[in-house]
Amino acid sequence: MHNAPMFDWARRYRLWIAAGLVASALGAAGLARLQLAQLRDAFETDARIAHRLLSQRVVQHDAVLATLALLQPQAESSAPEQRLTALYPQILGVQRRDREADWADARLAVAETLSRAVRRPALAGLDLAGARYQLVLAAEPTSFALQMDLRTTVPWSEWPMAPDTSPVRVTLEHDSQSFVVQPGRIGAGGWRFDFHKHLASGSQPFDVVAQRQVGWGELPWGRMAAWTLAVAGLLAGACVLLRQREERRRAEELLRLGQVARLNTLGELAAGMAHEVNQPLTALLASTQAAGRLLAEDPPDLDMARNAMTVAAQQARRAADVVGRLRRAVQRPDPAAQLQAVVLQDAVNNALYLLAPELQRRQVASQVDAPVTPVSVLAEPVALEQIIHNLLMNALQALEQVPAAERKLLITVAGDALHGTLSVADTGPGIAPDVLPRLFEPFFTTRTGGLGLGLNLCETLAGGMGGQLTAAHHTPRGAAFRLSLPLASA
Amino acid sequence: MNTLSPLIHLIDDDEAVRSSLALLISTVGLRVQAWADPLAFMAGFDRQGIGAIVLDVRMPGISGLSVLDQLVAQGVDQPVIMLTGHGTVEMCRRAFKSGAAEFLEKPVDDEALLEALQNAVRAHVKSRERHQADRAARERYAQLSAREREVLGLIVAGLTNKEIGRALDVSPRTVETHRANLFAKLQAESLAQLIRGYAVLVDESAQ
Numbered sequence: 001m002h003n004a005p006m007f008d009w010a011r012r013y014r015l016w017i018a019a020g021l022v023a024s025a026l027g028a029a030g031l032a033r034l035q036l037a038q039l040r041d042a043f044e045t046d047a048r049i050a051h052r053l054l055s056q057r058v059v060q061h062d063a064v065l066a067t068l069a070l071l072q073p074q075a076e077s078s079a080p081e082q083r084l085t086a087l088y089p090q091i092l093g094v095q096r097r098d099r100e101a102d103w104a105d106a107r108l109a110v111a112e113t114l115s116r117a118v119r120r121p122a123l124a125g126l127d128l129a130g131a132r133y134q135l136v137l138a139a140e141p142t143s144f145a146l147q148m149d150l151r152t153t154v155p156w157s158e159w160p161m162a163p164d165t166s167p168v169r170v171t172l173e174h175d176s177q178s179f180v181v182q183p184g185r186i187g188a189g190g191w192r193f194d195f196h197k198h199l200a201s202g203s204q205p206f207d208v209v210a211q212r213q214v215g216w217g218e219l220p221w222g223r224m225a226a227w228t229l230a231v232a233g234l235l236a237g238a239c240v241l242l243r244q245r246e247e248r249r250r251a252e253e254l255l256r257l258g259q260v261a262r263l264n265t266l267g268e269l270a271a272g273m274a275h276e277v278n279q280p281l282t283a284l285l286a287s288t289q290a291a292g293r294l295l296a297e298d299p300p301d302l303d304m305a306r307n308a309m310t311v312a313a314q315q316a317r318r319a320a321d322v323v324g325r326l327r328r329a330v331q332r333p334d335p336a337a338q339l340q341a342v343v344l345q346d347a348v349n350n351a352l353y354l355l356a357p358e359l360q361r362r363q364v365a366s367q368v369d370a371p372v373t374p375v376s377v378l379a380e381p382v383a384l385e386q387i388i389h390n391l392l393m394n395a396l397q398a399l400e401q402v403p404a405a406e407r408k409l410l411i412t413v414a415g416d417a418l419h420g421t422l423s424v425a426d427t428g429p430g431i432a433p434d435v436l437p438r439l440f441e442p443f444f445t446t447r448t449g450g451l452g453l454g455l456n457l458c459e460t461l462a463g464g465m466g467g468q469l470t471a472a473h474h475t476p477r478g479a480a481f482r483l484s485l486p487l488a489s490a
Numbered sequence: 491m492n493t494l495s496p497l498i499h500l501i502d503d504d505e506a507v508r509s510s511l512a513l514l515i516s517t518v519g520l521r522v523q524a525w526a527d528p529l530a531f532m533a534g535f536d537r538q539g540i541g542a543i544v545l546d547v548r549m550p551g552i553s554g555l556s557v558l559d560q561l562v563a564q565g566v567d568q569p570v571i572m573l574t575g576h577g578t579v580e581m582c583r584r585a586f587k588s589g590a591a592e593f594l595e596k597p598v599d600d601e602a603l604l605e606a607l608q609n610a611v612r613a614h615v616k617s618r619e620r621h622q623a624d625r626a627a628r629e630r631y632a633q634l635s636a637r638e639r640e641v642l643g644l645i646v647a648g649l650t651n652k653e654i655g656r657a658l659d660v661s662p663r664t665v666e667t668h669r670a671n672l673f674a675k676l677q678a679e680s681l682a683q684l685i686r687g688y689a690v691l692v693d694e695s696a697q
Contacts, residue, residue: 274575275548278597282507282511283507283509285599308510311506
């Protein structure tokens with residue numbers, strides 16, 4: 001049962017999830033490939049160095065033999081060739097066959113024959129598993145043979161890898177024999193790099209084989225995980241940002257709809273009220289005027305005139321009843337009942353946030369002067385919001401009448417011992433002196449199409465919360481409205 | 491048919507408004523017939539009578555504007571004065587477009603209403619008279635022979651007897667006879683009267 005909402009969630013965000021998976025997979029694959037490429041480069045560099053080092057060494061053996069063949073040291077004398085083993089640790093011993101003598105080992109004779117044919121040293125007694133081989137060079141009068149040890153041939157001091165721990169397996173192979181230079185770690189699964197190259201020596205053409213097994217564990221899992229997390233984080237951030245924008249747009253839409261709906265309701269109310277009040281007024285006016293005419297006749301029709309006046313009085317009462325009924329119908333619940341502590345700064349910021357597009361559209365620069373400490377007043381939040389909203393909208397509409405460069409909106413929040421005040425001042429055309437005293441009258445408006453109820457409503461709401469709304473001139477120009485509400489802590 | 495005392499039809503669903511306006515209108519000597527229900531009014535009022543109609547825009551069931559539309563569609567020629575408690579420019583425009591004679595806002599001042607009514611009645615009487623004169627002229631014109639109509643057309647066009655004779659290829663004497671006959675038939679006493687009363691009919695039949 002728990003997976004139903006989970007499923008819903010997954011379905012709602014399936015595009016985001018798919019995008020996230022694709023981005024993660026692509027990124028991870030890229031990171032893995034990069035890592036593999038780096039490992040392959042390192043492997044090939046190491047293998048090439050190993051090949052070069054080994055090649056240099058075995059070429060030395062040829063050179064030693066060539067030198068011996070050239071110098072032809074005498075067997076009876078000090079036999080200097082026997083001192084070679086001290087100079088070259090890989091040379092275990094030196095044998096010689098003087099003219100008309102024979103090799104002790106028949107394999108050396110075969111090798112010498114070969115050497116004479118190819119005119120370079122030849123291999124004999126190859127035992128790669130045992131790390132031994134012999135190298136014979138046919139010469140006149142004396143031929144020489146070197147007994148070699150492969151293990152000491154490897155130049156460990158210059159070796160590019162740590163022979164015990166390196167994962168690279170290096171072997172020397174020849175005639176399906178092989179000598180393990182370093183064992184490496186070759187397992188199953190993953191990727192394998194291979195390197196094959198013969199030693200650069202005609203006499204000892206051993207095949208250098210290097211292998212490197214890259215297991216799954218060697219992939220850059222940490223970086224891949226970090227990448228995946230980063231992608232998820234970025235997408236989640238983008239998602240949240242988009243949703244916030246969407247929500248804000250919706251909130252603005254709702255606000256606008258609310259205003260339209262409120263206006264429609266007011267329009268309906270006004271039409272209904274006009275009809276309900278106009279009917280008795282029409283009868284009242286017609287009756288009194290008829291009575292006037294009847295009295296003016298010669299002779300005056302007193303009875304008819306009296307009747308008309310009775311009707312007039314009845315209709316006047318009827319009109320009064322209609323007004324009373326309307327007032328009771330539209331009376332708001334007492335705002336004092338829902339008073340709570342509201343921080344003025346928050347209310348102002350909220351209203352400005354909601355009206356930000358309006359400000360931007362009218363290129364109005366707004367400035368908020370508020371103390372750092374919150375000014376907390378007793379208010380009914382919705383009523384307060386409505387007052388601030390109305391005051392700001394009024395200011396914006398006033399600012400529309402002056403050039404864009406002169407449009408400034410100054411909002412001030414302050415608090416004294418008992419009251420918190422909010423002042424909204426604009427640099428619009430201001431309030432005409434004859435308009436100022438009538439500003440808060442119901443149905444009084446200077447705007448064509450205005451209902452004249454906005455400021456009246458604001459004043460009523462402010463009064464209902466135990467506060468006060470006043471209007472004044474703003475210097476040097478414009479209007480200033482000041483809302484004062486009792487402090488929550490007072 | 492009492493053409494001397496015009497009858498005002500007053501349609502409003504509100505009893506007090508009805509009786510007060512009726513009283514007011516009667517003080518200037520106009521007869522008033524008050525109707526509470528617009529449909530009953532449409533079904534029952536005298537379409538031949540001289541007078542005017544005072545119609546409230548806002549009534550339950552049917553709007554005054556649709557009543558106006560239906561009256562015009564039925565060819566009712568009494569002028570209609572619209573009354574409204576909550577007039578908008580759009581409503582006013584619609585009313586005049588539909589053929590309302592006047593559009594007044596409630597509560598209505600006696601002078602405005604009575605003046606509008608008297609103007610409307612006067613206009614209605616005049617239009618009825620014009621209509622009747624028109625009908626009589628048509629009847630007389632219908633009595634003319636084809637040749638007399640031709641001659642009348644040329645007289646209206648400003649030709650002399652001689653020119654007419656030449657145009658119709660008859661002698662001026664014959665033209666004179668036709669001329670005398672048509673003057674008698676059309677009961678015209680002067681050339682000016684003849685032209686004023688029948689030029690329109692000549693143009694109509696020429697088309």
